[in-house]
Structures are given as structure tokens and as C-alpha cells.
Amino acid sequence: MARTVTAWVGWVWFGAFALLTVGLFNIVAGLVAVFQDDKVLAWSGNGVVLFDVSAWGWVHLLLGIALTALGLALFTGAAWARYTACVFVVLNLVAQFVSLPVTPWWSLTVIALDVVVLWALTVHGADVERAVS
Template sequence: MARTVTGWVGWVWFAAFGLLTVGLFNLVAGLVAAFSSQHVLAWTGEGVAIVDVSTWGWVHLVLGLLLVVAGFALFGGSAWARYTAVVLVVLNMVAQFVSLPTTPWWSVVVIALDLVILWALIVHGAEVERSLA
């Protein structure tokens, strides 16, 4: 049986490059926030909360590192890399959603890119596995 590879496989390579890009974005944002001594006031229904930006920076830093590793692993076309990437992209979407009040435009752009990456991995990822098998 001949394996046919269509142009849709390119979307998975796009997703791998997208993961690298989003991961690097997170690494830069995480580094800036992790080493910041700034605190943010957040108004809640219960009162005012003081949020330490550096703690949230470490979350972005670790998530960014994992996204970069998953992006490189995705170039191999393995199923575990695709499944891991899907979980990490969803986690990144949640992290960006939480960051919406502080960085609204940046978060919306990254969430939109995450959606395209998620679509590419879920819809076209299996074809890459078949083409490498």
C-alpha cells in the first residue's frame, strides 16, 4: 500500500514552528516577569489582592521551555510529541486567558495562534505519523 502525503502535512510543520515561536514568547515574557520586583493590585469582589508578578513569570518560563521542547520533538512526527503538544497548548491557552487583564492584546494574539496550532495538531497530526511509519 503506497503512502500518500498531502500538503496538509505542512500544517503540522507549521504547528511545530508555532510551538517554538509561542514557547520563545513565553520564555521572554517569563524572564521579564520572573526577575521583576513589581507587584500588581488586583481588584476582586472581596477586596484588593496583591499579585507577585515574578511568580507568574516562572509559570510562563517553565511552560515556554516545555513548549519549545515539544516543538522540537514534534519535528520527529511521533504520537507522544503530538499528544504532549496538544496538552501544553491547552495549558498555554489557559495561562494566556488568565493573563488577559494585564496583557490583553498580547494574550489574544497568542490564544489565536494556539488555536491554529491546536487545529493543525488534532486534524492533521495522524497523517504525519502515517507518512513516517
């Protein structure tokens, strides 16, 4: 049986590299925040939010480690890596939305990368399985 591999495989490899980038961004942001004992007040149209920067630093650090490992695992073409990466990317999207009032530009950049990664993994993931098997 002939296997058809399309050029869309490149999008999944791009998604893997973008996931590595997102993971490294989270590791850097997490480490910076972990070593700060600050609390941050963020104002929005509906009120004031108090963030414990150090606690959120741990969330970003752990997510960053998981996302980096999953980015590497995606290069194997394994289906489990794609499915797990999608779950962790959604968790990272939630974490970035929560961090939006504190670090808006950083969070928006990571959110944009997360959306591209999700698109690549969900739309073209099956092409990678055919390419590596």
C-alpha cells in the same frame, strides 16, 4: 501498502514552528516577569485582581521551555509529541487567559497562535505520522 501523504502535512509543520514561537514568547515574557518584584492590580467589571508578576513569570518560563522542546519534538512526527503538545498548549491557553487582564494584547496574540497549533495538531496530525514513517 501505499501511503498517502497529503498537503495537510504542511499545517502540522506550521504548527510545530508556531509552537516554537509560542514557547519562545513565553520564555521571554517569563524572564521579564521573573526579574520584576512587582505586584499588579488589574480591574475588571467584577472586581480587582492582584497578580504576583514574578510567580506568574515562573509559570510562563517553565511552560515556554516545555513548549519549545515539544515544538522541536514535533518535527520527528512522533505521536507522543503531538499528544503531549496538545496538553501543554491547553495549559498555556489557561495561563494566557489568567494573564489577560495584565497583558491583554500579548495574551491575545499567544492565544490565537495556540488555537492554530491545536487545530493543526488535532486535525492533520495523522498525516505527519504517515509522512515520516
